[in-house]
Amino acid sequence: MHTLRNNRTLHQTEVVDIIDVTPRxxxxxxxxxxxxxxGIGLPGQWMKVFVPTPGDEPPAGRAYTIRQFDHAAGQIAFDVVLHGDDGPGSRWAGRARRGDRLDVGGPRAGHMIDRSAASYILAGDATALPAIAAILEALPDGCQAAAFLEVADKAEERYLTPRPDQTITWLHSGTFVPGTTGLIERAVKAASLETEDCQVWIAGESSMMRSIRAHLLLDRRIIHPAIESAGYWKLGTADHRERD
Ligand SMILES: Cc1cc2nc3c(=O)[nH]c(=O)nc-3n(C[C@H](O)[C@H](O)[C@H](O)COP(=O)(O)OP(=O)(O)OC[C@H]3O[C@@H](n4cnc5c(N)ncnc54)[C@H](O)[C@@H]3O)c2cc1C
Structure with a gap:
């Protein structure tokens, strides 16, 4: 069933399951x-989820990656980072109950894997894990992949199980917010990377993403078309929007 908001088709949905994949x-x-x-099939496709807001405000649209799609059952799973009550998306996720109703719009974008790439470099904070997990699952067998992932602590690492040809460098932000510590930037800069014919995907906090992208373009001389990047959120800004 459809409704329209700003000329965009919305899908009316109901929450059917809630599980904690990791503590956060x-x-x-x-x-x-x-x-x-x-039409859902590419890793990194996302939807605008209209979450409840306090008071009489209309629902707020927030972007979440499609982590699982069960076509036959008409079910979509989103993995939402619980960062507290400072935003309606995180607040909603913290309080969601089976039977809650909400509208979603999309799907949008998604990542086209270059199957001829010799290697893959991925970097992101906790918000990028759903997309990075889907990309890692979709990479051709034998394609070397190096992923730099920042999460709060060791307990978050169980989100993702890499294949033997995929190397994960986990960074722990501890009491700070993943994506805001400079740890991923330093790890990427210090790493020995296969950059010949590589494909790169970076997402997460905007400043972190920009810093890594600049390093790969300017210092590592990776060509622009080989790099896809997105600022998924920005420290101190609500509903930040930006692509590449
Ligand atoms: C294409 C795309 C796909 C995305 N996929 C996912 C996904 O699968 N899972 C997911 O969890 N997020 C995902 N995000 C990021 C998510 O949309 C943002 O984090 C969004 O800001 C969350 O909304 P909010 O209402 O919780 O906070 P907002 O109202 O947007 O922001 C309120 C405050 O919280 C801060 N904030 C926002 N996000 C975080 C965070 N992660 N950690 C700490 N502080 C934060 C802001 O800086 C601001 O100060 C995606 C974003 C994009 C653009």
Missing amino acids: MRRITIVGESLPLL
């Missing part, structure tokens, strides 16, 4: 009559 990552699964009609 909550998987929320929704079902909707119109979801089986959606």
